[in-house]
Amino acid sequence: MENQPARFTEREAREKIGHAVRSLIEFAGVPRGTVGQIVDVYKFGEDAFDVVIEWDSPLRNKLKDRFAKGPYEEFLTEEIEELAYAV
Numbered sequence: 001m002e003n004q005p006a007r008f009t010e011r012e013a014r015e016k017i018g019h020a021v022r023s024l025i026e027f028a029g030v031p032r033g034t035v036g037q038i039v040d041v042y043k044f045g046e047d048a049f050d051v052v053i054e055w056d057s058p059l060r061n062k063l064k065d066r067f068a069k070g071p072y073e074e075f076l077t078e079e080i081e082e083l084a085y086a087v
Helices: 010-015 069-075 080-084
Strands: 020-023 035-045 048-055 063-067 076-078
Touching: 010 035, 010 048, 035 063, 063 069, 069 076
Parallel strands: none
Antiparallel strands: 020 035, 020 076, 035 048, 048 063
16 A cells, blocks of 8 residues: 555545635646535545545536645635635
8 A cells, every 4th residue: 555645534535525625736627726515425445545535626517525634734825714605
């Protein structure tokens, strides 16, 4: 299992459901600065989970991506306080 990104525990992943995030980089269908919401978790292995983010992408409607803990912490920023009142 070399080069595998760090994963969330089930508890860590589930606690993030409903949180808003913003992309720090551009990637497939998601421009830098795009806002998304964590809508689900994905079981990757034994107590290894990813979060599922639904992006508010101007390029694609209802785009969803999975993020492991490592890429989540490196390429996203949580926007909880800023976006909590925008809903």
